[in-house]
Amino acid sequence: MKYLLLAYLLISSAVANAYNQQALVEAYFSVVMIRGYNLDGGMAYGSGVVVGDNTVVTNCHVLRATKQPWVSRGEDSYPITEVRADAWHDLCMVTTHNMPFKPVLRGHSGDLARGQEITAIGHSNGVPAPITSVGEIQGLYPTPGGNMIRSSAKFLMGASGSGLFDMEGRLVGINTFKTAGSGGSVHFALPVEWLDTLEKMPASTEFPVRGKALWEEDEDKKPFYMRAAVPESRQDWPALQKVSQLWTVQDPNSADAWFSLGLALLSLKQLEPAASAFDKAVNLDKQFIEAWFRRGDVAQQQGDQKMVQQIETQLQQIDPTLVPIYQAYLGCDQHCQK
Known part of the structure; x- marks a missing residue:
């Protein structure tokens, strides 16, 4: 299985100068x-x-x-x-x-967007100086008062209660809980808006x-985005498929639900239903970059070069810098033609 993490790191390095250095130092x-x-x-x-x-x-x-x-x-x-x-x-x-x-300055979780660059700052492992971790917004889940945030900005033991900041140095979330497994951790932050009530x-x-x-609730009582995170991080694809199918039934308008189902099906080599799930995800969220990449992976495995190229065209319209990353992700030459 090819992972998007390296591709996302390339994206991050390409936009590494798009931040407010002084504000992040103050944060x-x-x-x-x-x-x-x-x-x-x-x-x-x-x-x-x-x-x-x-x-x-x-x-x-x-x-x-x-x-x-x-x-x-x-x-x-x-x-x-x-x-x-x-x-x-x-x-x-x-x-x-x-x-x-x-x-700190405070931002709003409601102003965030999937794929937006953010940074986590906290005392991971109890070290005396804070450690920073740059990542992207992977998911935003509406809750009363704000958005629960899933990000790729890592935090370790000792960083519970640390800050998740946008690149203008504004606090947008409180890093709180994560899953762990062979597939990597999934990290969640609470919305900064909850401080208003507190x-x-x-x-x-x-x-x-x-x-x-709330994150310690019985598994079957948790929201689906939490329930799906555990089997995803453990690469338990049958379990992820089961949870994701229930998620799409409960919330058929959730791009995250369809992406989660597509990820499970792709990993189980069920290519046709995986393609359908990713299609639903990108139809619901045209800017869902990882869903486009995964859909391209399915198309390439199916030998559907026309679809591979259509996705490249779509990515060109979203952000031209994504095209070479997409090509590298699929391991193909220019315009993904073999």
Whole structure:
């Protein structure tokens, strides 16, 4: 199976200058660590983002194991005095004092688009300096108040509660949960708009913070985009096919649902139904680049060079820089003619 990751990295490098360097530097310095001792004496840690004077947002699951958490930056620490907690949405806003860090600018998850370049900034693996990871928006899933975000910007343990930023340095999401498997991790961020409600919640001084998060719900009660992520990351194609078929029945107007089904069918070498699924995906979202690439893969395997070239023409209209990447992805010569 050929993967689009390398192609997407090429796309990212081509647009590497399309960012606000100063704003991203300021965003970098607004990401902090959240630390505290576990009940057994070990260290619990996560990440947070400064969103107001002496105010940091993080994931509530970061605060489950410690009674006395604090904010840290290098050797400096700032005791947390209170918390506003929304355990179900896994967002906690903590308050400290005498913290000199500047709040981030906020964007809107509703302004994002599939394929848009973004960056995750957090303390992956508990390292003292934040780590940045550039990626693209892979999916946007409407929820009350904003869009849940799936991105290819990686984050590791310790980066829960870190920031997902657009290339203008605006906070658009809070990196929260991911799946893992041989096919690679799938990363999700909560919409920044949820902070508006969180700021209005009553404050508490009780730690640890308790409560189940939405991503910890029973599997059959989760939204389909979460249910599909697990078998996709594990490359369990029969399971992904089953979930995706249910998804397309429940939401036949979801391009993501049809793409997910197409991915499963393509991986199972069921080329005709895979082609149909990808066709539905691109008909619903003409800018769905990965769906176009996958559809081209199906066409090439079927020996349908006319369709391969039609897709190349479509990509030329979307963005001419995609054409050589598409050709390289299919492993063919100019105009994908063998």
